[in-house]
Amino acid sequence: MNSVTEYLTFNVPSRRGFVNITSQVEEIVQKSGVKELHMNQ
DSSP states (O other), rough: OOOOOOOOOOOSSSOOOOOOOOOHHHHHHHHHHHOOOOOOO
């Protein structure tokens, strides 16, 4: 079983904000070779 841990840091213009991280997650998963994705919420 492969696993990968990656830490992402974001700066948003206000105290709260939304950031679309889909492309970053896709890139990380693709580079890691992980076949199944399980995310902790």
